[in-house]
Amino acid sequence: MKLITSVLLSTLLILSGCSKTQEIPDAEIGKGIITWGDSLTQGAGSTGGNNYPMILQQLSSIKVLNEGVSGETSTGIRDRMVGAPKLYKYPVVIWAGRNNYLNPQKVKDDIDVMVTRLRHKHYLVLSILNADRETEIKGSNYYNVIKELNADLAATYGDHFIDIRSYLVSEYNTKDPFDIANFNNDVTPHTLRSDNLHLNNAGYNLVAKKIYERINILSAGL
Template structure:
């Protein structure tokens, strides 16, 4: 069992067990829960041997993701958009790690209260413009697609469209999409992948 995790690269939602190396040992990192249902990460090395001590917070180096037949979708930066260099650096590091050219960089979304004229809107628009310029063949503007999927019969959705924010009919709250919103995302990402014959 690993102690003092700095992050959980494997969660109950996925991506499932991940192979890689920690402390010079290759094995599989998996998500588990203890008797009290607390999340834990467990590392099982490939070959048996005497127990070894690995210091807490030791880095786990996953095997390269992105097999040639895999497709990677990066939709990150929403929670730290106030740090544009950090967002762009994180995405660049992920892409540099890939062995596949089949990847999508999704645009960041603005919240319902981050419409035209707000500082947040301007920051997010700049990040998205930078990502589109950096990854012209792989950038996917899901934000604009969601905004264009507003309900013209809904006064609130019409106002959201005017404000250039994802429509209320596709959100659970100011920031998070609802099932209908995620269905739009899933359908559009699938269409983007199909258009590339991936």
């Protein structure tokens, strides 16, 4: 009975995206990719399980573990990863800093710790999204903070960095007036969002496809 209860609890933890880190069972899967992040990794705003890790798994035919926890800062994400040394060997995607980008040095330090702990080069770092609100659109102070932080991450991680923010902005519908306004404000188009920040199925699908373009960086570690 205790064994059954334990299995059920583990399943619920994975499905809910809670803060307990799950390990890919080597004997069962043999290889996999870990995606560390917050609600954007968890898949907030998606329906039918169409978060980007699940879509990436379908595209790559490689097991992808979703370690996204809603509301976490880069420090929370870092702490979960650091606390799971058995996962260091796996290729990873890091999408961290959205919830504490106003402390850019902390975000950079946290990501540096995560990458350093890996001790391998099979990782990708994604840029931070800005929301469709007055304080984060083009020309605002917070927008400038995000842009500068992303530029620093790009300079640090080079080919291991994906500017997912700029890519999503570029995928606007040229016939949709709201998307055109979003493009002019340099923010993710509303046709790819479920709210002013989080993506919808279409948005997460684009994220997964963009990562899949760099799958060689990740799969080389498997």
